[in-house]
Amino acid sequence: MIDEIFRAEWGRVVASLVGFCRDVDVAEEAAQEAFALASQRWARDGLPDEPRAWLVTVGRNKAIDRLRRERRHAEKVQLLPPPAETPMPATAIPDERLELIFLCCHPALAPEARVALTLRALGGLDTAEIARAFLVSEETMKRRLTRARTKIKAAGVPFAVPGEDLLPARLGTVLAVLYLIFNQGYGDQRVDLAAEAIDLGRMLVRLLPGEPEASGLLALMLLHDARRDARTRDGELVLLADQDRSRWNAAQIAEGRALVRGTDGPYAVQAAIAALQTEDPIDWAAVADLYARLGELTGSAVVELNRAVAVAETSGPGAALAVVDAVAPDLDGYRYLHSTRAELLRRLGDPAAARTAYRRALDLTTTDPERRFLERRLAEL
Amino acid sequence: MRYALLINERPGATDSHDEHERAAVTAEYMAFHDDPRVTGGERLQPAETATTVRVAGEEVLLTDGPFADTKEIFGGFFLVDAPDLDSALELAGRVPALRFGGSVEVRPLVEYGR
Numbered sequence: 001m002i003d004e005i006f007r008a009e010w011g012r013v014v015a016s017l018v019g020f021c022r023d024v025d026v027a028e029e030a031a032q033e034a035f036a037l038a039s040q041r042w043a044r045d046g047l048p049d050e051p052r053a054w055l056v057t058v059g060r061n062k063a064i065d066r067l068r069r070e071r072r073h074a075e076k077v078q079l080l081p082p083p084a085e086t087p088m089p090a091t092a093i094p095d096e097r098l099e100l101i102f103l104c105c106h107p108a109l110a111p112e113a114r115v116a117l118t119l120r121a122l123g124g125l126d127t128a129e130i131a132r133a134f135l136v137s138e139e140t141m142k143r144r145l146t147r148a149r150t151k152i153k154a155a156g157v158p159f160a161v162p163g164e165d166l167l168p169a170r171l172g173t174v175l176a177v178l179y180l181i182f183n184q185g186y187g188d189q190r191v192d193l194a195a196e197a198i199d200l201g202r203m204l205v206r207l208l209p210g211e212p213e214a215s216g217l218l219a220l221m222l223l224h225d226a227r228r229d230a231r232t233r234d235g236e237l238v239l240l241a242d243q244d245r246s247r248w249n250a251a252q253i254a255e256g257r258a259l260v261r262g263t264d265g266p267y268a269v270q271a272a273i274a275a276l277q278t279e280d281p282i283d284w285a286a287v288a289d290l291y292a293r294l295g296e297l298t299g300s301a302v303v304e305l306n307r308a309v310a311v312a313e314t315s316g317p318g319a320a321l322a323v324v325d326a327v328a329p330d331l332d333g334y335r336y337l338h339s340t341r342a343e344l345l346r347r348l349g350d351p352a353a354a355r356t357a358y359r360r361a362l363d364l365t366t367t368d369p370e371r372r373f374l375e376r377r378l379a380e381l
Numbered sequence: 382m383r384y385a386l387l388i389n390e391r392p393g394a395t396d397s398h399d400e401h402e403r404a405a406v407t408a409e410y411m412a413f414h415d416d417p418r419v420t421g422g423e424r425l426q427p428a429e430t431a432t433t434v435r436v437a438g439e440e441v442l443l444t445d446g447p448f449a450d451t452k453e454i455f456g457g458f459f460l461v462d463a464p465d466l467d468s469a470l471e472l473a474g475r476v477p478a479l480r481f482g483g484s485v486e487v488r489p490l491v492e493y494g495r
Contacts, residue, residue: 106466108466108470154489155466155487155489156382156384156463156464156465156466156469156489157465157466158464158465158466158467160465160467162467166467
């Protein structure tokens with residue numbers, strides 16, 4: 001029970017404390033102390049009526065304590081109210097997580113720092129967990145976070161929701177951070193970063209309900225993650241067509257599908273594609289059209305490669321190979337170019353060329369399940 | 382908060398400008414200076430006019446030219462007082478040198494005695 005409250009309240013409490021003292025470092029430390037005190041007190045005395053208000057009040061008092069200890073903040077401290085004896089009413093605590101996420105994902109911060117700050121301040125992960133997930137030493141991650149917090153303070157990075165003119169670009173930065181966290185989730189199983197990214201996505205959609213790209217990203221993450229268990233069997237890769245659909249997470253698919261609307265931005269389009277791929281049979285012509293739309297929006301050669309896979313289903317491997325070969329010069333170092341070509345050449349009845357392409361894909365592949373998958377395909381030729 | 386907008390320019394980027402264009406850019410800089418957030422600023426003479434001073438032991442060494450030979454040369458600065466970094470960045474994004482291949486570095490100033 002206490003753990004659940006911690007998970008649910010951490011981001012809101014930190015956001016509220018940053019809003020109070022305008023210092024991420026002080027706010028995180030104060031929140032940490034408030035939660036530590038709560039876990040002792042609440043286990044002994046039971047939950048307070050308003051856990052969030054309790055945490056924010058105690059956190060504020062801890063922040064005031066620390067700012068008073070640090071003389072150089074003397075001027076700021078004079079502006080702070082005296083420590084509160086009793087918890088403030090819960091209604092006096094606005095939700096400032098949106099301000100906090102725009103602060104953490106500010107483009108003036110290094111991209112890897114945005115990710116780390118977001119996971120720490122809003123996700124409540126500790127430095128060691130974030131370091132593990134991003135395969136760097138704890139020391140390196142600590143330095144990265146410290147440097148970013150110092151810059152936020154020294155350079156005056158705003159704790160605010162950007163105005164209308166800046167919002168589209170800034171929201172794009174936030175969404176990129178969430179998607180990066182989500183994708184990293186597939187690298188390390190010890191920390192469930194995919195779940196973390198989905199939680200942050202849900203928060204963002206609740207706070208910015210009118211933003212189709214935020215909904216699109218959340219839908220995309222939900223629909224991909226829903227198939228996670230079905231994507232491997234005994235440690236081996238399973239392609240979409242061969243996946244056991246009973247192992248898909250039906251609740252997540254329903255939640256994701258309900259968020260899909262429009263094709264105005266890249267995340268919305270990718271979500272629409274992911275939704276189509278949960279249907280049986282899959283409408284490959286519609287998938288190919290959406291990839292064409294995504295290509296228009298992004299100009300990406302990888303998108304063309306994906307479109308080729310859909311084209312193969314509607315117009316046959318020959319038409320698909322033409323699409324692939326058109327982008328081949330741009331993607332020569334990309335393993336999926338070669339594995340896709342190999343697959344199409346096999347279906348066109350050209351085993352020699354398919355073999356060459358599979359070998360090229362094998363040379364470029366970095367994970368064991370992929371290597372074994374390609375070796376099986378090669379052996380079947 | 383106080384910031385310096387440090388303007389780095391590509392040497393020669395505006396050499397092809399005629400008198401009219403030159404006057405237009407100067408007018409733009411004047412207008413920039415009129416923004417209430419701008420508290421000061423100076424334009425430097427070209428890098429060829431610089432003399433760099435160093436000390437080796439007891440000896441003062443003089444070199445003709447700027448501190449570093451780089452593609453972009455520090456050409457001037459504005460001092461601004463803006464509510465936050467976004468406001469300073471918005472101003473920085475309007476420095477005319479950006480249109481001629483230059484860049485603007487935004488640096489907060491050290492506030493003493495606070």
